[in-house]
Amino acid sequence: MLLAALGGCASRLEGGGYLWQSVSGHLDLLRRAQPIEQVISDPATDPALAEKLRYAQTARSFAVTELRLPDNGSYTRYSALARDHVLWNVFAAPELSLELERWCFPVAGCIGYRGYYDQADARAFADTLKARGLDVRVGGVPAYSTLGWFDDPLTSAMMRYPKSEVARIVFHELAHQIVYVKGDTTFNESFATAVERLGIERWLARAAARGEDQTERARYQDYQGRRLDFLALLRDTRAQLAALYADTSRDDSAKRRGKTAILAQMRERYEALKASRWQGWAGYDRWFEEPVGNAHLAAVGAYHDRVDAFIAMFMAAGEDFERFYVAVRALAELSAGARNAELDALQHKAEQVAGLRAGP
16 A cells, blocks of 8 residues: 555645655554564563464464465564554445446556545545545555565554454465455455465364364354355345346436345345344444445455455365465466456356255
8 A cells, every 4th residue: 555655646636645644654653563572571561462462473473384475574563553443445436336446556556445544534535535426435454465565563453353353364464465466456355365264264273173272263153154144145235236237227316216225125134134143243233334335345345256266276276375376376467357257267166166065
């Protein structure tokens, strides 16, 4: 994100404001960073934080040795922040489309969001997009990747999550250093999400085999089950909206009414999930805090649409991470059309296998 700002067109909407907040925000993050061992050994450090930092260290070592992720200075330091999130991403999509707006930069290419270190700045930019009639989503994130150009630190925003979630985030962000395709947010984020999912499952299984505390594994399995339910709900909603927007027999007024009805049905189905399968668990309520629109759904899709395809690639690579990364890098070298055709075929194969496993 910093590299994008340094090379990009920040002056288009806000003069030098976007460039300045990007550079100063990242430099402040680096300035605050301390070696993890120093933080752990400090008597003033909260014991719970020290324990979670040790856990993160172990997870990072596992990422290097078992997941074959890069071994560099990333996540060897810790930055304490006076805010709940490291930054806020702004996503936008047209009123009657699920295609994310994109902002283009020489280094990072075209990406489907813009990041801000100050929530007020993110909200102000979001307001300019809303004034253009776009659906907008502002979401806080606990970490981001500079693709290996800088030594990304652990942050206090990450430490707010359960331990297994901290490991998952480390796996995800390190995966971005393996491969990055300019202009293809869905490829990049889905690949990193696939690595995090494969990594955390192997990490927790290894801990179970050693007879360690099963609490984290049980917590993750519960979380993963709910997340898959939630993603299935959103995928179904997106399919309904895509069909609606593509219906040439309806005018825009009819599509707006249909959109309202579909989104209302999604919310009803979410409430039913909470009351039944999730036994009152309300962890996704925050996602529904602001009016849900196309930007919310498209943003989630960018992180998850190709995950099954990448997992199918991993299985085809004999569940060997190094062979998997070689295959992903080769895929990244293809043209966008050829790359997406390969991923479509892999996705279809994964869906067929899932259907066979589910049975009649």
